[in-house]
Amino acid sequence: MNLILFTFIVLLGFTSYYFGRKKAYTIQSTKKRLTALPQFYGYYLAIWCAIPAFIIFSLWAIFEPTIVKLLILSDYSNQGYLDDELNLLYEKSKALSRGQFTGEITPFIEASAEKYLSLRSIAQSSKVVIVLSAIIASVAYAYKRISSNSRTREPVEKFLNAVLFTASLAAILTTVGIVFSLIFQTIDFFKVIPLFDFVFGTHWYPAKAFVRDSSEALDPTMYSDTFGAVPIFAGTFFIAFIAMCVAIPIGLMSGIYLAEYASTKVRQYAKPLIEILAGIPTVVYGFFAALTVGPFLKELGTSMGLEVSAESALAAGGVMGIMIIPFISSLSDDVITSVPQSLRDGSYAMGATKSETIKRVIFPAALPGIVGSILLGVSRAIGETMIVVMASGLAANLTLNPLESTSTITAQIVVILIGDQAFGDPKTQAAFALGMSLFLVTLCLNIVALRVVKKYREKYE
């Protein structure tokens, strides 16, 4: 029903556009000069169609459920029900009206369900009538109003401005919403687990914290020595470090090769090929690391007399590094290419060779962009989940030996949220606390990155 109505309103919008433009042409044919192009008259009318529709739809969505509920519950007023019981009654009758109710049907509920249905249908039809009449009235009003010297361009531009503003506002508000949901759960978590234990504790065994029955009392001592995040923070940075040891040199050098040395033809083929690496799903990298690189490293290590775990930080970090190569190579290629040719000419004209020019002129000039690309790579490495889950195991060892297995923040979030979980339980909330810390880390990283980039910009522009 709503869909049909919506389609109809869209059609009305097009129609009003058509009429607006037609009226503009009519005015034009009387040799009067218009204040705007005829399309603007059309858009103007379409806006007059869209705005009332939008307002009425929103009002309906906000108030209809409340009003219906009030009307239904008014039958039960003065009968001594508690608020909770009233809510339950309402939900029951709603469920019954949809045929989803399975409990015992009392005549009261049945009556309410019928009333609910009839109220809904009244609401629906009145919505249709009100929306359509409002649209027609407003379009008709606007249609009558437009003349050769009416201003249509400004309202249309303002409307577009408002639409674009709303879109960006939606993006910002979503971010804020996510952050807030993280914050509240995190605060709840730290009510049970002291912040000190989380930040400085060196034992992370969430498996120890069985999901507790909600009837049991919450006993904080039960969680001591369970949620110490040091090992997983260490693991996260360690694996990211290994990844960057692979990604930075290879990515940067291939970026420099592509930008400065490769002929146009080589570049034309090599760049997309490298970018294919970025298109491989991380889960594929994950089993490449777990099934190919991990066992290979283990065999190699054994043949050299080293003890290598089949799930090692080295395998996960190394493969993660390969995954990040295209980001760094492609971005640094772009920034190096955008260094003005005049700087290269200036350096060559002084008798500098290609490598001297790159080292002394192009690299410093491109540095802000290169730092940016590296930091982007680092936040990719810190946020990467799948490769670690598959290739580096889930046990949070506190180790700096790349041949042992370690775990990361993201992998632990996966561990926690797989299987039994209950909201309001410290084990589940631990995931939020980890998510929050991850968010803070990447936020700091981004701030540092922006600072660095800005500082060099100021220096070199």
Added chain:
Amino acid sequence: MIKIKAKDVDVFYGKKQALFNISLDIEENQVTALIGPSGCGKSTFLRCLNRMNDVIDICSVKGEILINDFNINDKSCDVVRLREKIGMVFQKPNPFPKTLYENVSYGPTIHGMAQSKQEMDEIVENSLKKAALWEEVKDRLHEPGTGLSGGQQQRLCIARAISVRPEVILMDEPCSALDPIATAQIEELIDELKKEHTIIIVTHSMAQAARVSQNTGFFHLGQLIEHGSTDKIFKNPDNKKTQDYITGRFG
């Protein structure tokens, strides 16, 4: 004395020929101006003299260019040494994204010309003095070169070019991005520099050619139409096209 002798130079961009049979002698310690309408090949010719056309993949140069009787188009020519001897100043000031000091010390560093910090300081100071920039920047040598005004930047580029004591300085429309006052400063500087260097300047401004140069070559459609002393070219040219260009009838 003849410093540079170009013999039958042809330049091609891919299949398109940009210069035809250019033969031109350039005298030592004088200013030679190359004039002509846009796209006539004067900049291309200038870039032949320090092999800057090597940078462009599709560009090929044929013919002989003798500098001190040595053919720079020969395989045995070391481009790094050649460009040490032949400095260049570009149309748009292009200081490196480094400090003033590093900009000027760039050439001496890559050619290993200074043994100590003190020696480098002297080279930088001398070059900036010769480029008439020292007084303006001596207190901020360690600030970025890109923070200077356009005219100062161009003089910085000149200081950078003369820091390696080149025998020849090529200038590719060095004043076209500058205001009249900065232009006058650069022109004055050119006059000073010719005592120690041979200067070849490409310019769009005929007034500038007349003011700064002793010799002038007129290019048109990739050909050297006429060359000779600036006086003669401007007052009594042999060729009708030169006459027309000088008097502003085309170009």
